Amino acid sequence: MAKPDNRADNVRKLQENVQNTLKNLDEAEEYLDEHADEISTTELNDIKQKNANRRESIAGFREEIKDEAAHQRQQ
Template identity: 70%
Template sequence: MAKPDNRADNAEHLQQHVQNTLHNLHEAEQYLDEHADEISATELQDIQEKNENRKNSISKFKSEIKDET
């Protein structure tokens, strides 16, 4: 049986996603700062792309939170 569609806590869940994504973004930036001279060009590019995706996700999450509230 399907669970009922309860959207009462969507904003809270979205806010948690924002917090988690921000944490991952900061962790990656810290990693880049601490290991800048040890990172290959490929790894650097991968991390930078992931961080751009994280920034886009955060923006989308915040927009969804506005829609929910």
């Protein structure tokens, strides 16, 4: 028998994901600010791409938070 879908803490989990991703983004930006002139072009581009992906993830998490909050209000 399948477990019932318990979405009660999805918003909290998604918010934690946003906070963790923002922290990683900030740390990477600080690293670039301090060491951009010391690292290879490849590493620089990799970090910039990861940060772009993080920004997309944050936007996706925020959309999911809206969806989950709307779902919870409907119940």
